[in-house]
Amino acid sequence: MPGFELFGDSERKQVQDVLDSGVLMRYGFDGMRNGHWKAKELETALSHRMQTTYAHLCSSGTAALTVALASAGVGAGDEVIMPTFTFAASFESILAIGAVPILVDVDDTLTLNPEAVENAITENTKVVMPVHMCGSMADLGALKSICKKYNLLLLEDACQAIGGSYHGKPLGSIGDLGCFSFDYVKTITCGEGGALITNNETFYENAHKYSDHGHDHLGSDRGAEEHPFLGYNFRISELNAAVGLAQVSRLDEFLALQKRNYTILREALSKLPEVIFRKVPDGGVENYSFLNFFLPTEEITRKVHKVLGKNGVDACFYWYDNNWHYYRKWEHLLEQKSLGKLPSEVKKGFNRNSVTDFSKSDHWIGRTISCLVKLSWTEEEVRKRAIKLTETIKKNL
Numbered sequence: 001m002p003g004f005e006l007f008g009d010s011e012r013k014q015v016q017d018v019l020d021s022g023v024l025m026r027y028g029f030d031g032m033r034n035g036h037w038k039a040k041e042l043e044t045a046l047s048h049r050m051q052t053t054y055a056h057l058c059s060s061g062t063a064a065l066t067v068a069l070a071s072a073g074v075g076a077g078d079e080v081i082m083p084t085f086t087f088a089a090s091f092e093s094i095l096a097i098g099a100v101p102i103l104v105d106v107d108d109t110l111t112l113n114p115e116a117v118e119n120a121i122t123e124n125t126k127v128v129m130p131v132h133m134c135g136s137m138a139d140l141g142a143l144k145s146i147c148k149k150y151n152l153l154l155l156e157d158a159c160q161a162i163g164g165s166y167h168g169k170p171l172g173s174i175g176d177l178g179c180f181s182f183d184y185v186k187t188i189t190c191g192e193g194g195a196l197i198t199n200n201e202t203f204y205e206n207a208h209k210y211s212d213h214g215h216d217h218l219g220s221d222r223g224a225e226e227h228p229f230l231g232y233n234f235r236i237s238e239l240n241a242a243v244g245l246a247q248v249s250r251l252d253e254f255l256a257l258q259k260r261n262y263t264i265l266r267e268a269l270s271k272l273p274e275v276i277f278r279k280v281p282d283g284g285v286e287n288y289s290f291l292n293f294f295l296p297t298e299e300i301t302r303k304v305h306k307v308l309g310k311n312g313v314d315a316c317f318y319w320y321d322n323n324w325h326y327y328r329k330w331e332h333l334l335e336q337k338s339l340g341k342l343p344s345e346v347k348k349g350f351n352r353n354s355v356t357d358f359s360k361s362d363h364w365i366g367r368t369i370s371c372l373v374k375l376s377w378t379e380e381e382v383r384k385r386a387i388k389l390t391e392t393i394k395k396n397l
């Protein structure tokens with residue numbers, strides 16, 4: 001998945017434009033910037049590629065999620081449904097605006113289980129936030145119907161699945177809002193950066209204002225703006241946006257490489273009947289950033305994962321024991337360890353559905369291995385890796 005692997009002349013050229021003009025900020029300084037508006041150009045490129053009316057860049061994917069929630073008017077005491085398997089950014093963004101994260105089980109799609117989502121809805125629920133982990137998506141048709149039935153917002157975290165699609169539409173463009181991350185390890189990178197996309201004009205207008213201190217961006221000079229509401233600083237710099245502008249034009253090239261490498265690994269593993277692949281919902285196309293599969297038991301999975309590492313098959317992850325991605329190791333969230341006081345609702349809040357039993361998530365994640373698909377591997381390297389991967393699993397079943 002990492003865009004950092006393929007980095008070269010086009011990125012350098014874009015960054016040089018910014019260095020030559022000296023305008024490192026995305027707003028203002030019109031006379032000095034030699035016609036370079038890297039953040040604006042990247043927003044235009046993204047909204048075209050993602051088939052949405054609007055795109056707005058932020059300083060990170062976590063910032064984009066926070067801004068997306070704030071733009072949609074989500075705030076103190078509102079409940080946001082999120083999965084047990086994700087990245088810490090999910091609950092961080094929810095807590096940042098004073099809302100309450102409600103953890104919900106994942107299934108063999110490795111994303112939100114729609115039935116569990118429906119069971120978790122209360123009169124305080126405002127948002128369902130599926131996270132398209134490891135390159136594939138939640139059952140968006142089912143989640144959309146639930147959101148419609150209960151009048152909830154659908155916010156897609158597509159940070160790990162840029163370029164994937166669902167019934168022909170780009171991931172991120174299907175919900176009311178969608179978010180991407182362009183940090184250093186994502187499919188395309190800005191160094192640090194993120195974006196939200198939407199077709200909703202109000203959300204977009206709120207988003208660019210909120211992420212720039214609540215300025216309305218209507219003043220003739222930088223600083224002459226009015227302040228329709230409180231905001232924050234989640235701006236991206238022109239330097240970061242310049243890198244992203246080069247990377248976004250290479251997205252399809254990166255996806256093709258990921259698909260080739262993924263397919264070689266998958267075909268090899270398909271020869272083992274004990275290996276079951278992660279379920280991709282009908283109509284879904286992955287972005288091929290990871291190959292995800294289940295082994296017969298937790299014990300076998302742990303053993304295989306360990307031996308893979310020893311045998312030099314690197315970049316294969318066992319999320320069940322991972323600190324960043326699975327609820328079992330989030331002691332800071334589970335034990336409410338905060339530097340300051342959390343919104344009082346949170347204390348009784350996030351386990352409020354009395355769902356402390358995530359054995360359904362454990363059932364799947366305990367048997368999951370995800371192998372990162374790199375862009376820089378040659379075809380020969382992938383073929384060798386495929387043999388090693390398959391033989392290691394076969395020997396340890």
Ligand SMILES: *Cc1c(COP(=O)(O)O)cnc(C)c1O
Nearest residue numbers: 060061062087089159160181183
């Ligand atoms: C990387 C990531 C984020 C956050 O992105 P940053 O740019 O690192 O803040 C959010 N959600 C998921 C699923 C991610 O993988």
